[in-house]
Amino acid sequence: MFLSECEEADVRSALNDAATLYFDSPEACKERAEGDHVVDIFMAEELPGVSPISRKMADGLIFTTLSSVGNSFSLTMRTKRKINSCADAMSDMFYTYIKILRSCTAASGSPINANLTLK
Incomplete structure (x- = not known):
């Protein structure tokens, strides 16, 4: 447990760095593309x-x-x-x-x- 935001800063920074790596990973890109496809289908059905x-x-x-x-x-x-x-x-x-x-x-x-x- 951290006593202040200053003590937590290194962990927060590491998590931000890891998020960037995950965001650009092939798995994340694939998930985003699949999600985009689902939204495209939904919008086409709702707004033909x-x-x-x-x-x-x-x-x-x-x-x-x-x-x-x-x-x-x-x-x-x-x-x-x-x-x-x-x-x-x-x-x-x-x-x-x-x-x-x-x-x-x-x-x-x-x-x-x-x-x-x-x-």
Whole structure:
């Protein structure tokens, strides 16, 4: 057990170094590629009338949002109830975003592009 952040710094640094090595490993690259493929399939099924460019943009926005919120969210202890409440709100937000993308496509009768503007 460490008594201060200073004592913990070497371990934290070593873990950061190891994470970089793992991130670039063939196994990690394969896992990321498989995950990307699953997301691509999901987005194509959920947004069949949306252009591939717009689906990729939506995928990127959702992934970036999940990553950023998850990173920030994990820095503070929360009750299980609060965690579930926030997870439900994020789910509603993503569901609404995908629903809007679908409805824009349905209303226009053609695939929307990456220049989607919400009013």
